[in-house]
Amino acid sequence: MNQVRKKKRRLKKKYLYILIGLIIVSISITIWLAIRDDGAPNDAIKSAREALAEAKQLNASIYAADLFAEAEQLYDSAMVNWSRENERFFLFRNYDRTRSFAQKAKGKAKESSTVSKERASSTQDRVETMLADLKNKLDVYERLFKDMPLSNRELDMHNRGKMLTSEARIAYESQRYPEAESKAKKAVELVTASNLQAGQKLKEYFQHYPKWSSLADQAIKASKGGNRVILVDKLAHKLMVYKSGVMTHSFDAEFGKNWMGDKLRRGDKATPEGIYKITARKDRATKYYKALLINYPNDEDRARFARLKRSGELSSRTDIGNLIEIHGMGGKGVDWTDGCVALRNSDMDVLFSLVRTDTRVYIIGSRVPLSEICGDISF
Template sequence: MKLFLAKAFDILGAPFYFRTPPRFMLLNFPHRPLFSTLLAMLTRRSLSLSSSRFTWVWLAAAACCVACAVPPKHTLEIANRDIVYAEEEGAAQYAPELLEAAKDSLDASFRKIRAEQGQWFEPMRDYTPAFTAALAASHHAQAAATATLEARQARQAQLEARLKEVNTNLLQAFQSTRGIPKHRAYNRNLTRAELTLSAAQDRLRQGDLDVVDQKFQEVSTIVNTVREGTGTYIADYLRGKRDRWGKWAKETVEVSARQKGYALIVDKSSHTCYLYYDGRLKKRYDADLGANWMAEKSMSGDKVTPEGKYRIIGKRQRPDGHKALDLNYPNADDLRRINEDKRKGKIRKGANPGYAIQIHSGGGRGQDWTAGCVALANPDMDELFRTVGVNTPVTIVGAWDNKAVAGSRF
């Protein structure tokens, strides 16, 4: 009889032998936790008794304990909480297969419970398969949450890198509008994009990644639209003019060499004023231009720095130290072109071509702000004012393809 009890203990009672069963045993048999210790006590007691008259009592009690099975309610609650947590973290987007596996396992657990509850003889019910399915549901849900966290971290790092790229593109777009007559309209759109990008940065810090992606797209759309517009304008501005500008610049350098004197070439695209002497480059100065420099000057108030071959016709110096070199704008070529544009209806007939174009001090601001003049920083203007005199050639070009002079924007 003792041998029989030992076998029965191995089969039925081993998981409950301990007075306080280890955690893994309780997990493996959650539907019998209330009777675990009791069964262990009964079984251990039966093995210590030599009288067979108590044996059948302990066997009957042990059988009742094993048969009293209940559904794994607590494990189901844990699995359900794990699934809800995974969904809240975004597993439906980042780990849909694991989340679906968790839900399927949870459904399977409930189906197995219903199947066992359909068993009319209650002592024969076994909820171990239901418990196993509930454990699987919890495992899949936790794996989905972990995968989601890792995916979100990777995506956040990707969006942070894209933020730098979008910000760089935005700054370049702002730069591309510099000097274009429509730059204010373009800049209004770019300012709106700048505000959108700032909002995207805030959302990125909050972890709202889907909204960040959407705002990046909005900014990119605005930037691309501005780039397309400025690119078209620049292409139209340059069309058919490069050769003419190059010819003017070359002739100006040749005059300097032939006369062994000074000459100035202003390259609007690089915002640079080049000083030549005897056909050789002596100095270069940074220059601020008219706010709408990327155009041909046609009337007073258009804030365009003119293009053409001019000369210094006067030198001015105020008591406050302001210095200026007067240019002979408009020259004969300017008047001929402006009158032709009036005849074609490009500008109104009564438009004044403008006057008082100078190279003057007050520059060095790093932006285009003048009404059409060329502005140098005060120390540069002081030096230039001492160096050049009346009748010094001054040529202003939109862009210069001189290989010896780098820095042209185009």
């Protein structure tokens, strides 16, 4: 009996030591688990998150959208993987994949930052170039085409292009470069198309330049005997007086709305081109302050009119027109006459005192060749 008790006590003692041993082991494991922090992928996730934040700040979501989206996706995968591992029993957790995703996310985010920086800078440069190009094109329009009789379509394209240029500039100033680029692109399309069409019209008009050049030479030659001669340059919007081969006066002039081209018929609002002479001086008998009537249509005009009628290019009922004058009431800044040449009243006073009946009037498209007017300008 005593032996059995002794045996039982020994067994109990044995169990007790095992239990104490277990407690010591479990407490040790607990302490180890509590103090260790190298298991979780905290640093890798933090690095990836910081790289993403930096990329976002550099507008990678705009300039390197694909790379940035990929980086975000990899970061999300890292987080999902981390969460999944945390659900597992602690001894079976493995954060290697989480770390791998996080490292990849960081790499992609860094790449998207680099690409974004480059693209943002190049987009800014491109917009700057486009805005400068637009400014040049709009300046060319103001200088060369503004006073030209353009079609409504050309005017509409130009105006819409100009509005979009303003919008692009506003977006650029707000550093919204992709938006500015998109608007500037549309503006370039419109302004370029409008300038090209106007430029083409100008080129076609200048096919007559050899004739104008010859008429200008004749005008200067005709003035060499001491007679005063009037030379009208339609493109320059100038009326000049020559005497003894020298230009003595130059006045701003306005013409008919469709001044580009020769006058063909009544009501075409074109100012005739050719050699004319003053046939009457109207001091009072005009509603345009003072007027100098010229002999439009001359023989050449009549011959051409007849030819055009015969060929059917002009209707048989069309009239050639008349009463083309150099008169006052100008200075309005637009071409508004029915085909006459309008000067400011003060200029008209001067001209009236300089010329007399029979003074020759040479009306041409331009004294200067197109190459000289445009220089190296591209429309």
